[in-house]
Amino acid sequence: MFLEIKALNFSYTEENILKRINLNVQKGELITLIGPNGSGKSTLLKCINNYLQINQGKIKIKNKEISEYTQRELAQIIAYVPQAAEDISKLNVFETVLMGRKPHSSWKASREDKKITAKVIGEMGLESIAFKNLNELSGGQRQKVFIARAAAQKAELILLDEPTNNLDLKHQLEIFNLIRKEVKNGKTAIVTMHDLSLVSRFSDRIIMLKNGKVFSDGNQNSLSAAKINSVYGVEVSLKEHNGKKIIIPEKVV
Amino acid sequence: MDNNLSVEDLLKKEKKNSKKILMLSLVLLLLIVLAAIYSLFVGAARLEFSDLLRVVFQGERGMIYNIIWNIRLPAILTSLAAGMGLALAGAVMQSTLKNSLASPFTLGISHAAAFGAAFAIVVVEPENSTIFSFLDGVYLPALSAFLFSQLAVITVLTISARQQAGRETIVLAGIALSSLFTAGTTALEFFADDLELASVIYWTFGDPGRTNWNQFIVIVFVLLLTLFYFIYQGWNYGVLNSGDELAASLGVDSNRLRLIAMTVSSILTSVIISFVGVIGFIGLVTPHIIRKIAAGNQRQLFLNSALAGGLLLIIADNLARTLFRPIVLPVGVLTAFLGAPLFIYLIIKGRQF
Numbered sequence: 001m002f003l004e005i006k007a008l009n010f011s012y013t014e015e016n017i018l019k020r021i022n023l024n025v026q027k028g029e030l031i032t033l034i035g036p037n038g039s040g041k042s043t044l045l046k047c048i049n050n051y052l053q054i055n056q057g058k059i060k061i062k063n064k065e066i067s068e069y070t071q072r073e074l075a076q077i078i079a080y081v082p083q084a085a086e087d088i089s090k091l092n093v094f095e096t097v098l099m100g101r102k103p104h105s106s107w108k109a110s111r112e113d114k115k116i117t118a119k120v121i122g123e124m125g126l127e128s129i130a131f132k133n134l135n136e137l138s139g140g141q142r143q144k145v146f147i148a149r150a151a152a153q154k155a156e157l158i159l160l161d162e163p164t165n166n167l168d169l170k171h172q173l174e175i176f177n178l179i180r181k182e183v184k185n186g187k188t189a190i191v192t193m194h195d196l197s198l199v200s201r202f203s204d205r206i207i208m209l210k211n212g213k214v215f216s217d218g219n220q221n222s223l224s225a226a227k228i229n230s231v232y233g234v235e236v237s238l239k240e241h242n243g244k245k246i247i248i249p250e251k252v253v
Numbered sequence: 254m255d256n257n258l259s260v261e262d263l264l265k266k267e268k269k270n271s272k273k274i275l276m277l278s279l280v281l282l283l284l285i286v287l288a289a290i291y292s293l294f295v296g297a298a299r300l301e302f303s304d305l306l307r308v309v310f311q312g313e314r315g316m317i318y319n320i321i322w323n324i325r326l327p328a329i330l331t332s333l334a335a336g337m338g339l340a341l342a343g344a345v346m347q348s349t350l351k352n353s354l355a356s357p358f359t360l361g362i363s364h365a366a367a368f369g370a371a372f373a374i375v376v377v378e379p380e381n382s383t384i385f386s387f388l389d390g391v392y393l394p395a396l397s398a399f400l401f402s403q404l405a406v407i408t409v410l411t412i413s414a415r416q417q418a419g420r421e422t423i424v425l426a427g428i429a430l431s432s433l434f435t436a437g438t439t440a441l442e443f444f445a446d447d448l449e450l451a452s453v454i455y456w457t458f459g460d461p462g463r464t465n466w467n468q469f470i471v472i473v474f475v476l477l478l479t480l481f482y483f484i485y486q487g488w489n490y491g492v493l494n495s496g497d498e499l500a501a502s503l504g505v506d507s508n509r510l511r512l513i514a515m516t517v518s519s520i521l522t523s524v525i526i527s528f529v530g531v532i533g534f535i536g537l538v539t540p541h542i543i544r545k546i547a548a549g550n551q552r553q554l555f556l557n558s559a560l561a562g563g564l565l566l567i568i569a570d571n572l573a574r575t576l577f578r579p580i581v582l583p584v585g586v587l588t589a590f591l592g593a594p595l596f597i598y599l600i601i602k603g604r605q606f
Binding site: 046049050051070071072073074075076078079080082090091092094095096099100102103107108109114115118119121122127128130131153159 | 258259260261263264266267270485486487488489491492494495496498499501502503504505506544550552
């Protein structure tokens with residue numbers, strides 16, 4: 001098993017935010033985590049990359065508990081794209097993507113690091129903005145750059161926290177295609193999301209969280225109006241289009 | 254723009270970009286050398302180029318030798334080192350606290366040092382005290398200034414370590430500390446006798462001209478260690494700018510780095526202020542100027558801010574000595590006059606750090 005989560009509990013204060021989470025992830029899966037705001041999606045991602053230390057349970061990656069890895073070793077295995085990245089650096093795109101090579105290098109980027117960076121920039125179609133500063137880019141472009149940074153990290157697992165938030169349709173699709181591409185190259189991805197139709201269209205496996213617990217776990221067929229109703233408190237209609245589900249919210253229950 | 258850049262094209266362009274920023278460093282270095290040489294000839298006494306040649310090549314000793322070797326050269330080199338140190342500390346503080354208004358001056362460190370010096374001058378009397386008898390009149394205020402500035406640093410760090418401390422909190426805490434220490438200094442001045450009052454005021458206005466070679470060596474030693482550390486760790490500090498979560502996911506321990514950065518940069522500041530006195534705004538403004546010209550990555554920003562700070566202070570000291578000739582202004586007064594409007598400009602423009 002690539003990633004194994006057993007009986008995980010996490011709390012900031014007294015009340016557990018994540019409650020007895022059990023999860024097994026195979027290599028090469030594209031998993032989306034869904035659930036209402038505050039259901040624990042982002043917290044779970046932060047626990048997996050050991051940014052938040054869990055209170056109880058176990059998280060094992062490649063058969064070793066994450067707490068046994070050094071921060072740097074873990075950074076070579078797990079890449080992370082934070083939510084609405086708070087990025088105040090005035091770096092250009094190249095420098096930003098190059099940052100992904102940090103866990104693999106010492107005090108300065110090697111020629112090899114720069115080569116990998118240039119290659120990733122090419123693969124992600126960012127050549128034309130490679131030397132623009134981050135603050136000159138649109139939200140969608142910036143998000144692509146952050147995914148490119150994660151790709152340059154050459155980590156086996158990529159965690160993305162709401163990567164399509166605030167993006168227009170075109171960029172949403174582009175972002176998902178980039179993630180798909182990474183998964184095709186053998187990576188594993190865990191993505192948190194809100195757009196259920198997009199989720200159904202793109203993911204291999206959908207995990208629904210409700211109040212910090214896994215409520216449902218399966219492929220897109222596991223999505224049902226009843227479940228969505230129970231988790232989100234919203235009545236929805238499901239339509240099928242090309243074998244994928246489209247979710248239309250009707251009214252608040 | 255071209256969308257078909259190959260890997261080689263991208264690498265070439267990247268190389269060209271870093272060369273551009275390296276050029277900036279070289280230009281700054283060249284300007285420093287020119288400004289330093291020019292400054293040798295500027296001051297109350299007129300010096301000719303031939304005087305310099307006689308001292309250097311014919312080994313002439315006497316008044317001119319004294320002016321060059323004991324007055325101007327230490328002042329110029331101290332300006333360089335102090336300017337470099339203050340600007341480096343400013344750049345480091347701005348990026349680690351993610352606050353464009355952070356600097357040794359705005360965080361209250363400078364005022365604490367001034368209070369420390371005043372305290373030593375007015376309250377502690379080394380000649381009557383066995384504990385301090387080994388410290389002569391110069392080192393006691395310096396030591397006291399150092400201790401008090403560290404106190405200010407610890408206070409600011411404690412406040413900034415609190416969970417809910419926002420970016421403004423830190424600068425506001427700095428302002429509060431500044432007023433507190435300024436009030437303290439004023440109170441001490443009230444109780445001081447004429448001689449003490451004169452030395453407190455003299456001390457408050459920073460002047461690189463007051464250092465001797467030994468003090469200069471201490472400053473340079475601390476500066477070089479600090480500069481080396483920040484250039485070596487530059488990439489890690491760059492990662493810090495992208496947020497703690499991201500830094501952690503890249504294997505960088507941001508809390509540890511931030512603590513080291515604040516400690517190291519404030520020690521550097523304290524050492525400089527302790528010997529040179531209060532010189533405001535160099536640390537605040539220089540990193541902004543560099544970011545405006547060519548930010549580059551964090552390492553380049555640290556290095557170029559330091560170089561530009563050195564250059565600025567040499568020029569400012571030069572102006573202070575010549576603007577109202579024969580009166581020689583302490584450079585601290587001049588930087589305050591120039592810096593305050595720039596500070597207000599930064600607030601109005603709300604420049605991102």
